[in-house]
Amino acid sequence: MSTVGILGGGQLARMLALSGAPLGVRFLVVDSLADACASQVAPLLLADWRDFDALEEFARRIDVATFDFENVPAETAQWLTEHTTVYPNPRALSVAQDRLAEKTLFREVGLATPAFAAIDSLADLERALVEVGYPAVLKTRRLGYDGKGQYRIKSPADVAPAWDALGRVPLILEAFVPFEREVSVIAVRSRDGEFRTYPLTQNWHADGILSMSLAPAPDSDALAPRAFDYARRVAEALDYVGAFALELFVHEGRLLGNEMAPRVHNSGHWTIEGAPASQFENHVRAVLGLPLGDTASLGVNVMFNWIGELPQAAPVLAEPRAHWHDYGKEPRAGRKVGHATLCAFTAEEMRERLVRVARALGREAQAAPVLAAL
Amino acid sequence: MSTVGILGGGQLARMLALSGAPLGVRFLVVDSLADACASQVAPLLLADWRDFDALEEFARRIDVATFDFENVPAETAQWLTEHTTVYPNPRALSVAQDRLAEKTLFREVGLATPAFAAIDSLADLERALVEVGYPAVLKTRRLGYDGKGQYRIKSPADVAPAWDALGRVPLILEAFVPFEREVSVIAVRSRDGEFRTYPLTQNWHADGILSMSLAPAPDSDALAPRAFDYARRVAEALDYVGAFALELFVHEGRLLGNEMAPRVHNSGHWTIEGAPASQFENHVRAVLGLPLGDTASLGVNVMFNWIGELPQAAPVLAEPRAHWHDYGKEPRAGRKVGHATLCAFTAEEMRERLVRVARALGREAQAAPVLAAL
Numbered sequence: 001m002s003t004v005g006i007l008g009g010g011q012l013a014r015m016l017a018l019s020g021a022p023l024g025v026r027f028l029v030v031d032s033l034a035d036a037c038a039s040q041v042a043p044l045l046l047a048d049w050r051d052f053d054a055l056e057e058f059a060r061r062i063d064v065a066t067f068d069f070e071n072v073p074a075e076t077a078q079w080l081t082e083h084t085t086v087y088p089n090p091r092a093l094s095v096a097q098d099r100l101a102e103k104t105l106f107r108e109v110g111l112a113t114p115a116f117a118a119i120d121s122l123a124d125l126e127r128a129l130v131e132v133g134y135p136a137v138l139k140t141r142r143l144g145y146d147g148k149g150q151y152r153i154k155s156p157a158d159v160a161p162a163w164d165a166l167g168r169v170p171l172i173l174e175a176f177v178p179f180e181r182e183v184s185v186i187a188v189r190s191r192d193g194e195f196r197t198y199p200l201t202q203n204w205h206a207d208g209i210l211s212m213s214l215a216p217a218p219d220s221d222a223l224a225p226r227a228f229d230y231a232r233r234v235a236e237a238l239d240y241v242g243a244f245a246l247e248l249f250v251h252e253g254r255l256l257g258n259e260m261a262p263r264v265h266n267s268g269h270w271t272i273e274g275a276p277a278s279q280f281e282n283h284v285r286a287v288l289g290l291p292l293g294d295t296a297s298l299g300v301n302v303m304f305n306w307i308g309e310l311p312q313a314a315p316v317l318a319e320p321r322a323h324w325h326d327y328g329k330e331p332r333a334g335r336k337v338g339h340a341t342l343c344a345f346t347a348e349e350m351r352e353r354l355v356r357v358a359r360a361l362g363r364e365a366q367a368a369p370v371l372a373a374l
Numbered sequence: 375m376s377t378v379g380i381l382g383g384g385q386l387a388r389m390l391a392l393s394g395a396p397l398g399v400r401f402l403v404v405d406s407l408a409d410a411c412a413s414q415v416a417p418l419l420l421a422d423w424r425d426f427d428a429l430e431e432f433a434r435r436i437d438v439a440t441f442d443f444e445n446v447p448a449e450t451a452q453w454l455t456e457h458t459t460v461y462p463n464p465r466a467l468s469v470a471q472d473r474l475a476e477k478t479l480f481r482e483v484g485l486a487t488p489a490f491a492a493i494d495s496l497a498d499l500e501r502a503l504v505e506v507g508y509p510a511v512l513k514t515r516r517l518g519y520d521g522k523g524q525y526r527i528k529s530p531a532d533v534a535p536a537w538d539a540l541g542r543v544p545l546i547l548e549a550f551v552p553f554e555r556e557v558s559v560i561a562v563r564s565r566d567g568e569f570r571t572y573p574l575t576q577n578w579h580a581d582g583i584l585s586m587s588l589a590p591a592p593d594s595d596a597l598a599p600r601a602f603d604y605a606r607r608v609a610e611a612l613d614y615v616g617a618f619a620l621e622l623f624v625h626e627g628r629l630l631g632n633e634m635a636p637r638v639h640n641s642g643h644w645t646i647e648g649a650p651a652s653q654f655e656n657h658v659r660a661v662l663g664l665p666l667g668d669t670a671s672l673g674v675n676v677m678f679n680w681i682g683e684l685p686q687a688a689p690v691l692a693e694p695r696a697h698w699h700d701y702g703k704e705p706r707a708g709r710k711v712g713h714a715t716l717c718a719f720t721a722e723e724m725r726e727r728l729v730r731v732a733r734a735l736g737r738e739a740q741a742a743p744v745l746a747a748l
Contacts, residue, residue: 018415041395293692294694317664
């Protein structure tokens, strides 16, 4: 019986533990919050990630360490590799933690990206805007997720405020791409290099946070193989082990690399019921060196993300092939507190299900772009 | 956020907790064994079921109590109903605990049973055998499961040994039925009387323990509605709330009531992946008063039960739509330590999958009757 240690005790750790338990795998979560929601389903080691005495106990009690959050301090990841087995490896984490390193890697493996430039001074920013043009997005290189640490620059008047807002840390300026679609590849790579992808997922964001996902992404027969190939190249370049997400923009028929998440990803939550082996189960299998599981889709799948607070559960619970996920977290503005996945055998059946559920929840606006795409 | 308390911390409690957690439900398990396998995924209250101080703490910490084992002491179930909400109700438990009460109820609701007689003395036994005939099965009325507490009487020579083996407790003599098939109804009834069934399941036993299940049971279009109707009548007669199993023999086209399990049941484990809402999730929904979930089958499903020790996991892990369940228990002869569920869209696909997996595991003999029935 193997024990997987997880740095971070949020909903991703929670779903990893729930998905791995049937395999007979045990878990140990390290988090500095006593009410970390993963602690409802797995033992918790209450400690800061920089508490190396606690990490020594953690390393002793587990067989392999992994993460539910990419912004693990580099020295923690490095220390762990010297004391236990760690997947994904610290280099993959550090590349994904830094938007500049990430975009540079994308280009190295042949994946185009929006124009970008490293920014370390106001002069850099002014110079880069000449090349990148308006509108552009100024982002912190590190610790950005869910739209945090970003400033949209629409005209020269925004330059000084953007610099004031973000200019205390290393930045990256990226061209704003008026993309037609956002898609993500949810993929998994095993210890021995086997690589599998789930069907391409199409995503919609609201206020920088994932709002809805649809898988398989419609009309993606030509797109998906190219997207999967990029994901494979990124994974191989990083010698990545585990599940990850590659987020891509689709613009004028081209795929542009947006970012990589070196962990299970919100846009892959539909795989819990929509695929025979979920991204969570496959991450656990990968880091333990077990055979990878089946990533085929069992039909059409739509995920609603619940941000801030949960809507009523009853309309979802009462709907056939609808699945409710409450992460056991306190409500708070901007916080991911749960999701719901609707599954159907056909797009037609999904349209009916989605209309019915969205109406019952008063979430017609949230569901509208998915209905339009289906 | 509701908390469900479970008396008993075995694999059924474990799977209840894993299936209920996504709904945001918390669990608390009471068991007298510190290594009860459910404690790997839910908090454990280490106590004997007759420790009423511990039960008082248990009742205080939960919203509703349920069971992973039917042989809960009657006084414990009764005490609990006076201190918290309890489903199923103690009468349902007590009927299912007593083979005589159970068979009597079956007859009351119109479900035929094998001939039976209550036995309290050797003279009773000799008298009953005249009526019931040979072969017959002498069984303890209480605490029997998985073939325990049974003695097959093939001829008069077996009467004295059977009495010596079992004659210290109340007994029941049952005619041995040379049935063609064993099937079970996995059903769930809500607090407000809504009743749902999963597709009829066909079962095969070895040494009195469930070995294989197949769902939907082949050629059951005529049989299933009758079986479901009996299950509904039994549930209504007991005002039952939660999931349960009704085991039936099929003999010369008739259905005969064998026994009822007032809890989630081994022959319903396939519902975890084979149905949108598993028997475990539906039990949790029922006892909490939530809407019941979808019980349709997503295709053809076969379960292998692992008794004593687990075979190699790899051939199952590597097979598409195959699911591995390791309960995290120490191996021991006769102990249920795990199961595997194979899912497929068609019987043809299932035959291929089953042959491949059975061969890889060296379990051709275990799978043979299912292959013959598919």
